[in-house]
Amino acid sequence: MRTxxxxxxxxxxxxxxxxxxxxxxxxTADRIKDYILGEGLQPGDLLPTEAELCEHLGVSRSNVRxxxxxxxxxxxxxxxxxxxxxxxxxxxxxLVESLVFRGVLVPGDDLxxxxxxxxxxxxxxxxxxxxxxxxxxxxTNPELHALVKEMVAKATSGSPFPDEDRAxxxxxxxxxxxxxxxxxxxxxxxxxxxVVPKLGxxxxxxxxxxxxxxxxxxxxxxAGDPERFRLAVTTHYEPIQRSxxxxxx
Amino acid sequence: MRTxxxxxxxxxxxxxxxxxxxxxxxxTADRIKDYILGEGLQPGDLLPTEAELCEHLGVSRSNVRxxxxxxxxxxxxxxxxxxxxxxxxxxxxxLVESLVFRGVLVPGDDLxxxxxxxxxxxxxxxxxxxxxxxxxxxxTNPELHALVKEMVAKATSGSPFPDEDRAxxxxxxxxxxxxxxxxxxxxxxxxxxxVVPKLGxxxxxxxxxxxxxxxxxxxxxxAGDPERFRLAVTTHYEPIQRSxxxxxx
DNA sequence: GCCGATTTGTGCGTATGTATG
DNA sequence: TCATACATACGCACAAATCGG
Numbered sequence: 001m002r003t004x005x006x007x008x009x010x011x012x013x014x015x016x017x018x019x020x021x022x023x024x025x026x027x028t029a030d031r032i033k034d035y036i037l038g039e040g041l042q043p044g045d046l047l048p049t050e051a052e053l054c055e056h057l058g059v060s061r062s063n064v065r066x067x068x069x070x071x072x073x074x075x076x077x078x079x080x081x082x083x084x085x086x087x088x089x090x091x092x093x094x095l096v097e098s099l100v101f102r103g104v105l106v107p108g109d110d111l112x113x114x115x116x117x118x119x120x121x122x123x124x125x126x127x128x129x130x131x132x133x134x135x136x137x138x139x140t141n142p143e144l145h146a147l148v149k150e151m152v153a154k155a156t157s158g159s160p161f162p163d164e165d166r167a168x169x170x171x172x173x174x175x176x177x178x179x180x181x182x183x184x185x186x187x188x189x190x191x192x193x194x195v196v197p198k199l200g201x202x203x204x205x206x207x208x209x210x211x212x213x214x215x216x217x218x219x220x221x222x223a224g225d226p227e228r229f230r231l232a233v234t235t236h237y238e239p240i241q242r243s244x245x246x247x248x249x
Numbered sequence: 250m251r252t253x254x255x256x257x258x259x260x261x262x263x264x265x266x267x268x269x270x271x272x273x274x275x276x277t278a279d280r281i282k283d284y285i286l287g288e289g290l291q292p293g294d295l296l297p298t299e300a301e302l303c304e305h306l307g308v309s310r311s312n313v314r315x316x317x318x319x320x321x322x323x324x325x326x327x328x329x330x331x332x333x334x335x336x337x338x339x340x341x342x343x344l345v346e347s348l349v350f351r352g353v354l355v356p357g358d359d360l361x362x363x364x365x366x367x368x369x370x371x372x373x374x375x376x377x378x379x380x381x382x383x384x385x386x387x388x389t390n391p392e393l394h395a396l397v398k399e400m401v402a403k404a405t406s407g408s409p410f411p412d413e414d415r416a417x418x419x420x421x422x423x424x425x426x427x428x429x430x431x432x433x434x435x436x437x438x439x440x441x442x443x444v445v446p447k448l449g450x451x452x453x454x455x456x457x458x459x460x461x462x463x464x465x466x467x468x469x470x471x472a473g474d475p476e477r478f479r480l481a482v483t484t485h486y487e488p489i490q491r492s493x494x495x496x497x498x
Numbered sequence: 499g500c501c502g503a504t505t506t507g508t509g510c511g512t513a514t515g516t517a518t519g
Numbered sequence: 520t521c522a523t524a525c526a527t528a529c530g531c532a533c534a535a536a537t538c539g540g
Contacts, residue, residue, distance in 0.1 A: 062510085
């Protein structure tokens, strides 16, 4: 089922072909986006104050505030209290927040959304295996090895290592010519870490095995062996998937 | 005109451990989300009016409106003018809008974001090949065949077929046990169709070849042949990818 | 088809907290 | 410390849209 009449890309004019009227704050948001594009502003650049935007766009403060709020949600703009409004970094935080809420909303199967997210991470890691090993073949990556070492150390002491885990996976995908994949996987990882505590479930995993699988992935990539890399990826996801499967039934 | 101005003598919530203050509308949005979860509301259910939310949450209407605007952007709630506020259908429209804007923002390489999106669609279609053919093996799917027929007919007459194309791909992935994949691919498709006109590029593709590749994908899936399916997928994306590569040069 | 009740959309004035100089 | 600029927040009045009688 698809959302019938929605206009994801936005529109500069106030009406759409169907004849339906668009709320003013929607068009105001689009006009602010057009302003950013027209001025060629980049992430971090300063935007006009709300008052200036009101005058420039000919709308009220309430209107620009709601438009700015919408753009803030999408990380297209970023507001700092008492300082000003800036162009945002275009992160995928909106996707994260959306998926997190859906993950805790689904009533019947609490873990379905979480399983789907992890399944998608596994799928992408496997699908990118060739490209990753091609990018890492014959290279040395001290920063990634340091992350693995840190993860192993924390695993042996029984403490989790969420930050290193995320940095490792995004570090692997950062070498690709497709930056969207890395950002998506990072977003899915954020969904994972945000949903788990909200569900009140303790997903116990084999920390040491997970940590060592990271090292195996990195070595396989540097050795240029796609098959070994895929095997390490599968091993890496085994603990968390088994933990979820046990809880599901 | 002094009216009841609540004094924040005791802040109930709104401060984060770091000491930094959290904007009120952020906490208001979270409280609305908590209300939805607490009441067990499902997509389409009616929410209290803005006035009732103001009273219930103890904040002003402006604040409620900004919070609702944020939730509207994420498709967590849906507002209908003069009717009411409802729980949204949790689509990935926010992701679409975010990616579309980023796609047109990148200054140097206009088509990079578009190429990444299409590359990701291709990757997901290929990665899901086994599961798709497993789901379709030995089945008959008149509605998908009808879509293919429609696409071929439009292709021979020289007209594009965006709606049928999208419906076909999401229809294939709808059979999977992972609904997130289908929604993601649909979102990427929307990004594609929204970005192309904004960039002012006419991505000329071989319509007939694309249309026939859809039929080949469906038949391969029904025949239970993953390799044939993957080949059809690759053929399907060839025209658009070549068109993009030529433009990128 | 009109009317009125309900609900969201918009504009405006004002007060407050915060960062900068 | 004070002054200025700005974002944040509140409250009200009116406009526009929707639905039911």
